[in-house]
Amino acid sequence: MERWRNKVAVVTGASAGIGAACVRALVGAGLVVVGLARRQERVMQLRAGLPEEEQGRLHGMRCDVTHEEDVLAAFDWAHRQLGGVDVLVSNAGIIASGELSGQSNTAAMRDTVETNVMGSVYCIREAFQSMRQRGAEGHVVIVNSVAGQHVPNLGPQLPSLNIYPASKFALRAMNEIYRQEFLRNKTRVRVSTISPGIVDTDILPQQIQACIRQYMPMLQSYDVADAVLWTIGSPPNVQVHNITIKAQGEKF
Numbered sequence: 001m002e003r004w005r006n007k008v009a010v011v012t013g014a015s016a017g018i019g020a021a022c023v024r025a026l027v028g029a030g031l032v033v034v035g036l037a038r039r040q041e042r043v044m045q046l047r048a049g050l051p052e053e054e055q056g057r058l059h060g061m062r063c064d065v066t067h068e069e070d071v072l073a074a075f076d077w078a079h080r081q082l083g084g085v086d087v088l089v090s091n092a093g094i095i096a097s098g099e100l101s102g103q104s105n106t107a108a109m110r111d112t113v114e115t116n117v118m119g120s121v122y123c124i125r126e127a128f129q130s131m132r133q134r135g136a137e138g139h140v141v142i143v144n145s146v147a148g149q150h151v152p153n154l155g156p157q158l159p160s161l162n163i164y165p166a167s168k169f170a171l172r173a174m175n176e177i178y179r180q181e182f183l184r185n186k187t188r189v190r191v192s193t194i195s196p197g198i199v200d201t202d203i204l205p206q207q208i209q210a211c212i213r214q215y216m217p218m219l220q221s222y223d224v225a226d227a228v229l230w231t232i233g234s235p236p237n238v239q240v241h242n243i244t245i246k247a248q249g250e251k252f
Helices: 017-028 040-048 068-082 106-134 164-184 206-215 221-232
Strands: 008-012 032-037 058-062 087-090 138-143 189-196 242-245
Touching: 008 017, 008 068, 008 106, 017 032, 017 040, 017 087, 017 221, 032 040, 032 068, 040 058, 058 068, 068 106, 087 106, 106 138, 106 164, 106 189, 138 164, 138 221, 164 189, 189 221, 221 242
Parallel strands: 008 032, 008 087, 032 058, 087 138, 138 189, 189 242
Antiparallel strands: none
């Protein structure tokens, strides 16, 4: 991790859950972190809770990744103020409620695709261009899910996962597309995916959270952050394509 000290990392969805855990881990590892979130105030609260010597390495910016203009502005700021981006943790994601075959759920489905897929597209594009233009070693980490490898059968007692798994399958394909493109452009930029099992975060609908807690363990956000640190800390000649992690005892 020493080669990343004082390098710049951008984390999306940084206000809570996995994103917030990644912010803490990266700042603690010596990186300068730009935390992007719609709830900027939550990132600033996180900053205030860091050790005093680490607080100056965290910058919180309001950014809705579904709005391309927000993403462009955030990465432009990182370029002008910090010199560019070296690591991206593309983490922002949501789950639509209701059934995929149900009525009047178009808005929720569209929001999920716009956040999980297009938000990642916008951020990865801008991060890669920053890395490429500077000839820098860079690393893009996509936070995916085991739902991007198979569709979990939660049973009839739990709500549908709607279009969420489809959006995560898209990220799985994008990981390979980016790997090929980064090589085609003769860069030193790597791309990796972290695919956790069920994580105890607010992204899960309350009904699913309550049911799962009764009979199955869940990962914690810091478990995923640890996997992110391990991934970017791997030697530059190693392509970590995908890491799947689950809580010991998870049944899906």
